[in-house]
Amino acid sequence: MQTLTLPAPAKLNLWLHIIGRRADGYHELETVFQFLDHGDELSFAVRDDGVIRLHTEIEAVPHDSNLIVRAARKLQEQSGTTMGADIWLTKVLPMGGGIGGGSSDAATTLLALAHLWQLDWDEDRLAALGLSLGADVPVFVRGHAAFAQGVGEQLTPVDPEEPWYVVLVPQVSVSTVEIFSHPQLTRDSRPLKMRPVPEGNSRNDCQPVVEQSYPEVRNALNSLGKFTEARLTGTGSCVFGAFPSKAEADKVLALLSATQTGFVAKGSNVSMLHRKLQSLVKKSSV
Numbered sequence: 001m002q003t004l005t006l007p008a009p010a011k012l013n014l015w016l017h018i019i020g021r022r023a024d025g026y027h028e029l030e031t032v033f034q035f036l037d038h039g040d041e042l043s044f045a046v047r048d049d050g051v052i053r054l055h056t057e058i059e060a061v062p063h064d065s066n067l068i069v070r071a072a073r074k075l076q077e078q079s080g081t082t083m084g085a086d087i088w089l090t091k092v093l094p095m096g097g098g099i100g101g102g103s104s105d106a107a108t109t110l111l112a113l114a115h116l117w118q119l120d121w122d123e124d125r126l127a128a129l130g131l132s133l134g135a136d137v138p139v140f141v142r143g144h145a146a147f148a149q150g151v152g153e154q155l156t157p158v159d160p161e162e163p164w165y166v167v168l169v170p171q172v173s174v175s176t177v178e179i180f181s182h183p184q185l186t187r188d189s190r191p192l193k194m195r196p197v198p199e200g201n202s203r204n205d206c207q208p209v210v211e212q213s214y215p216e217v218r219n220a221l222n223s224l225g226k227f228t229e230a231r232l233t234g235t236g237s238c239v240f241g242a243f244p245s246k247a248e249a250d251k252v253l254a255l256l257s258a259t260q261t262g263f264v265a266k267g268s269n270v271s272m273l274h275r276k277l278q279s280l281v282k283k284s285s286v
Ligand SMILES: C[C@](O)(CO)[C@H](O)COP(=O)(O)OP(=O)(O)OC[C@H]1O[C@@H](n2ccc(N)nc2=O)[C@H](O)[C@@H]1O
Pocket: 013, 025, 026, 027, 028, 029, 031, 098, 103, 133, 134, 135, 136, 137, 150, 151, 152, 176, 177, 180, 234, 235
């Protein structure tokens, strides 16, 4: 039996502005996404009986609600294929961390199964299906760092610096819905007028309300903030800071290890999923 094993990388929101709220309650954002060379791993094997089966259950997420299963079933329905898949997940990314683990798992599933089922689907179609699963899925389908508008689906590729990051993982799960419905959330940031999108200092509009509701996140920001500028990603809980080398990032994480949990990872403008897919295509064309 042939299996395909692919990564599902994390993302960071390098900054995030909320510029409005749509009639359906979703918020209009401006944000920059960059990937991390750190993530989950998924393996796929085709079944010819049409069954979709995830063999690795995640605690607290029922099989049929898992974004991996939902992505596979949607692709199956919309493509009309009679094939199914066995899927195995190695979960590395924290859930509710704002680093997009579930969304990335869904995107990896879409790209893997489109390939294994030999569907003639282009990236636009996969990204549109991805958006119906979550606002963060399209950027993982596209696989390039991006300036995002709308709810995160209008993507313009960008190439920010690729530093090493310390990512701290406060031991709390932050609910995206709770933060987006918070009465004190800033929702009227001014849209950016500058092009190209400026690099460097900005802010995450979710950070003040997350810090207020979750003291663990405030602590993590204060701890990392002693070494570099520290910021929240997405709606949290994870916070990150950039360093010029792996050695410096490792040193800071070691110094914080008595009170904080986290990891070090390189920022990447082409996601490791897409790098792996490109290498597979090259191999098969040799
Ligand atoms: C905060 C970010 O991670 C930034 O990249 C994303 O905007 C969140 O993306 P996501 O986790 O894929 O979110 P979804 O699963 O689409 O939405 C979860 C819930 O968050 C709220 N939500 C989400 C995205 C958005 N732009 N506005 C919202 O108000 C909605 O109540 C929605 O029901």
